[in-house]
Amino acid sequence: MTEYLGLSMLLFTIGAAGVLVRRNAIVVFMCVELMLNAANLALVSFSRRHGELDGQLAAFFVMVVAAAEVVVGLAIIVSIYRTRRSTSVDDASLLKA
Amino acid sequence: MTAFWVLAPFMVLAALGLVLARKAVHAALCLAVVMISLAVLYAAQGAPFLFAVQIVVYTGAIMMLFLFVLMLVGVESAESLAESIPGQRIGAVVVALVFGALGVVGVAQSVTGAVVGVDAANEGGNVEGLAALMFGPYVLAFEATAALLITAVLGAMVLAHRERLGRRLTQREVAEGRLQDYAHHGTHPGQLPTPGVFARHNAVDTPALLPDGSVVETSVPAPLRARDQVRPGDRSEVDAVARELEPGEDPR
Amino acid sequence: MNDVLDTAWVLVALPLAGALLLLTWGKESDRFGHWIGTAASAASFVWGAVLFVALAGRDADDRSVTTTLFTWFDVGRVRVDMALTYDQLSALFVLLITGVGTLIHVYSIGYMADDPRRRRFFAFLNLFVAAMLTLVLAADYLVLFLGWEGVGLASYLLIGFWQHKPSAAAAAQKAFVMNRVGDLGMVIAIALMLAHLGTTDIARVATGVPALSDGVVTGLGLLLLLGACGKSAQVPLQAWLLDAMEGPTPVSALIHAATMVTAGVYLIVRSAAIYDASEAARLAVVAVGLVTLLAGAAIGCAKDDIKKALAGSTMSQIGYMTLAAGLGPAGYAFAIFHLVTHGFFKANMFLGAGSVMHGTGDDVDMRHYGALRTAMPVTFFTFAAGYLAIIGFPGLSGFWSKDKIIETAFGFNVWVGLGTLLGAGVTAFYMTRLMAMTFLGRKRWREGVHPHESPAVMTVPLVVLAALSVLGGVMLLGHWITDWLAPVVGEAHHEELPVPAIVLTLSVLVVVAAGVALAWATYGRREVAADAPTDREVGWWTRAARHELYGNAVNDALVVRPTGQLVRGVTAFDKHVVAGAVSGLAGLFRDASQGLGRLQTGFVRSYALVLFGGAAALAAALLAVTIA
Numbered sequence: 001m002t003e004y005l006g007l008s009m010l011l012f013t014i015g016a017a018g019v020l021v022r023r024n025a026i027v028v029f030m031c032v033e034l035m036l037n038a039a040n041l042a043l044v045s046f047s048r049r050h051g052e053l054d055g056q057l058a059a060f061f062v063m064v065v066a067a068a069e070v071v072v073g074l075a076i077i078v079s080i081y082r083t084r085r086s087t088s089v090d091d092a093s094l095l096k097a
Numbered sequence: 098m099t100a101f102w103v104l105a106p107f108m109v110l111a112a113l114g115l116v117l118a119r120k121a122v123h124a125a126l127c128l129a130v131v132m133i134s135l136a137v138l139y140a141a142q143g144a145p146f147l148f149a150v151q152i153v154v155y156t157g158a159i160m161m162l163f164l165f166v167l168m169l170v171g172v173e174s175a176e177s178l179a180e181s182i183p184g185q186r187i188g189a190v191v192v193a194l195v196f197g198a199l200g201v202v203g204v205a206q207s208v209t210g211a212v213v214g215v216d217a218a219n220e221g222g223n224v225e226g227l228a229a230l231m232f233g234p235y236v237l238a239f240e241a242t243a244a245l246l247i248t249a250v251l252g253a254m255v256l257a258h259r260e261r262l263g264r265r266l267t268q269r270e271v272a273e274g275r276l277q278d279y280a281h282h283g284t285h286p287g288q289l290p291t292p293g294v295f296a297r298h299n300a301v302d303t304p305a306l307l308p309d310g311s312v313v314e315t316s317v318p319a320p321l322r323a324r325d326q327v328r329p330g331d332r333s334e335v336d337a338v339a340r341e342l343e344p345g346e347d348p349r
Numbered sequence: 350m351n352d353v354l355d356t357a358w359v360l361v362a363l364p365l366a367g368a369l370l371l372l373t374w375g376k377e378s379d380r381f382g383h384w385i386g387t388a389a390s391a392a393s394f395v396w397g398a399v400l401f402v403a404l405a406g407r408d409a410d411d412r413s414v415t416t417t418l419f420t421w422f423d424v425g426r427v428r429v430d431m432a433l434t435y436d437q438l439s440a441l442f443v444l445l446i447t448g449v450g451t452l453i454h455v456y457s458i459g460y461m462a463d464d465p466r467r468r469r470f471f472a473f474l475n476l477f478v479a480a481m482l483t484l485v486l487a488a489d490y491l492v493l494f495l496g497w498e499g500v501g502l503a504s505y506l507l508i509g510f511w512q513h514k515p516s517a518a519a520a521a522q523k524a525f526v527m528n529r530v531g532d533l534g535m536v537i538a539i540a541l542m543l544a545h546l547g548t549t550d551i552a553r554v555a556t557g558v559p560a561l562s563d564g565v566v567t568g569l570g571l572l573l574l575l576g577a578c579g580k581s582a583q584v585p586l587q588a589w590l591l592d593a594m595e596g597p598t599p600v601s602a603l604i605h606a607a608t609m610v611t612a613g614v615y616l617i618v619r620s621a622a623i624y625d626a627s628e629a630a631r632l633a634v635v636a637v638g639l640v641t642l643l644a645g646a647a648i649g650c651a652k653d654d655i656k657k658a659l660a661g662s663t664m665s666q667i668g669y670m671t672l673a674a675g676l677g678p679a680g681y682a683f684a685i686f687h688l689v690t691h692g693f694f695k696a697n698m699f700l701g702a703g704s705v706m707h708g709t710g711d712d713v714d715m716r717h718y719g720a721l722r723t724a725m726p727v728t729f730f731t732f733a734a735g736y737l738a739i740i741g742f743p744g745l746s747g748f749w750s751k752d753k754i755i756e757t758a759f760g761f762n763v764w765v766g767l768g769t770l771l772g773a774g775v776t777a778f779y780m781t782r783l784m785a786m787t788f789l790g791r792k793r794w795r796e797g798v799h800p801h802e803s804p805a806v807m808t809v810p811l812v813v814l815a816a817l818s819v820l821g822g823v824m825l826l827g828h829w830i831t832d833w834l835a836p837v838v839g840e841a842h843h844e845e846l847p848v849p850a851i852v853l854t855l856s857v858l859v860v861v862a863a864g865v866a867l868a869w870a871t872y873g874r875r876e877v878a879a880d881a882p883t884d885r886e887v888g889w890w891t892r893a894a895r896h897e898l899y900g901n902a903v904n905d906a907l908v909v910r911p912t913g914q915l916v917r918g919v920t921a922f923d924k925h926v927v928a929g930a931v932s933g934l935a936g937l938f939r940d941a942s943q944g945l946g947r948l949q950t951g952f953v954r955s956y957a958l959v960l961f962g963g964a965a966a967l968a969a970a971l972l973a974v975t976i977a
Contacts, residue, residue, distance in 0.1 A: 016961055019957055020954055020958050020961060021954075023954070089952075089953055089954060090952055090954070093950065093952050093953070094951060095949075095951050096949050096950055096951030096952075
């Protein structure tokens, strides 16, 4: 049981680190997906721990939301790429002091 | 547990690959590995429905979307690995290590007691159990996700829509424009020959030959030309083939 | 209601309409604007005469008519009506203001003939007449205050009429500011009335006075006296009047001699009910009157500027009136009597002085005059009539009015009586000095000055006013004026005099003759220097009188300089402490935000790092709690 959660933590942390380190918006986005998946793994594990299916259902909802998010997020990336010819998140840094 | 211990190292390695890969396509492939492995772990934990959904939705739909967008913005866009924000990389690693250590310790601290297992819950079938929950207590959340998906589709359409800036040109205007170009710049007014016409090969990297035997470089797709992967085409090669086919008859 | 006396508002409306017309009409009215102004004033006089006849035709106890035009404002328990009272007192004032006013309008046609802004001058004169009539007709202290401020405004506009002269602009401001000090007393008095009586109606205040405590009544009396001091240039608010002579001479004659400056006396007489109820307030009035009487006379003795000498005389004569008004019912009628006769002879002399200035090229220094009697005979004779009237030559108007005041003053207190007697002597001295230096003696004219008689439009008003100065005493015939005013100011009861009245009159004549003789010996027979002796060559009393008894220095030391210091201190405090704190705080925040702004890199990844760090800290905290 603990090992599943440990793996989940590990994947989540790696995903978060990826978000911080990578500059390509698409890769950043993939890292976010990795974090979501890690959370899903935790949810499924909790479901097994408690013998209830609610956790699995929560994971299912996360997937649905992730799908919607990916659709919109990628559309945003594409439209930014169209205007700026770049997918680097560092390029969109005009909002500063 | 076997599945876990077999898959877990692969997943961690693939996740690290996702973070460290220089090319976005490689990162995407690493992510696919993690996702499929996760699907197996779901199955191992008594969640067959999620196993299927993970495969279909994540690796099937979402990963395809990622790859599609990658193709759209350019596969070649390998980012430089030099960090531009001072201290960002070290800070990220340190915070990640602290967070990961804390998380693991925390999980080990908090999760106690025996594992119940979902066998009892899956008695009437996993899918039926989830359906009873989804259309029972969680029906409102389910409806809300439907609305969310519709909104997301609309949002994507709005974002991807490109406003036409000028009037659509009529066919006549297009034709006139082409002839004007021909008159002033000598641009060929008609369709360009497709690669391989009259050439020795009809592959895309083989430039077409005009009936007078001259080579048309522009018939090869621009990416191939840029990479210098154009197969040299020559009239003499065609002649050689012709001679092979009809010996003794010189076309000239 | 179909009473002709209900149309008193017409008196105010005519000059007001004239003022509005002249102020709004364009340049084309420059040619005839002065006639419009004069006609408005004259029409008001004619209407005033009609009303006077109608009033005189009534029974003696039915001679007060109050007309409510409209409700001015009605706020909660306070209700103020725009109401006019036409009674014996205001009737006299209406005739004085419109009569003398009209004569001065006529005079101004000639005096201001060369001024490019003559139309505006007449507009202001009409405005003044309207405001002054509002003042004397008001049935409510607030309406009276409206007129009070109106005459203050007109006075300001007219003193500063030649605003291109810095001295005139400064004099106008000085008059305005000093009048505001007095007005403050008036405003507080009105507020006191509202607080204690709930009304500002003059009649209802008068009936309500007996119910008030002594302290409140005395307070009201002193505050109204402060207002009167400001308007009538009485000590301690006297300093503006001499500077006010910067205005055109008709203005000095109308506003600063005949009418406006007597408004304070009018106010005291009108508020007779309040002063009757407070011994202390009356005493203060007498004190102010006596001090001003002597101070004004002293200043009049030393000034070489003909208008300033006359202004000192005006102060002194108004001191007489104020003193008489402070003597209670015995003196009210004589205060008004002297006010009217003074209105005649002082206007006459100011206009005469204006005529002299007109003839000598706007020179005001009497040391440059001399022997003008031959060059300006009409001016000389009319001026002489005014001169004889003011010193109290037997039979002339000033003789009757001043004699009565001195008599009443002796009835009140011997020392006050002696003060007024001394004042009469000094009056004779300085007026004889003025007369001798201006019209008699040897020529001391500056080069290029050719004195000449003024045109008829200026001399005719002089002749009329001279006639009035000579004949003004008829009002006392058969005690007409005291009987006429008795219903308004109360019945006079005669005090027992220490000496018979005829002895008193004779002693007044002796003192006056002594003053004349002294002046004649000093200025008539001896040669007058064409240049004034410097301050070092004269005695300390002359120096003090020349400097207006140091009134300006006192104001400067007591008010202007401390206020200036205070303002500088407050400004410095505001600049360094208040503004310093504000801008210091702002600077602190600016620096802080500039420092914090560096954290705002714009890179979303660094924000995410902070977020992640926060999450780690939260996890650590949770873990710490769990373990502990």
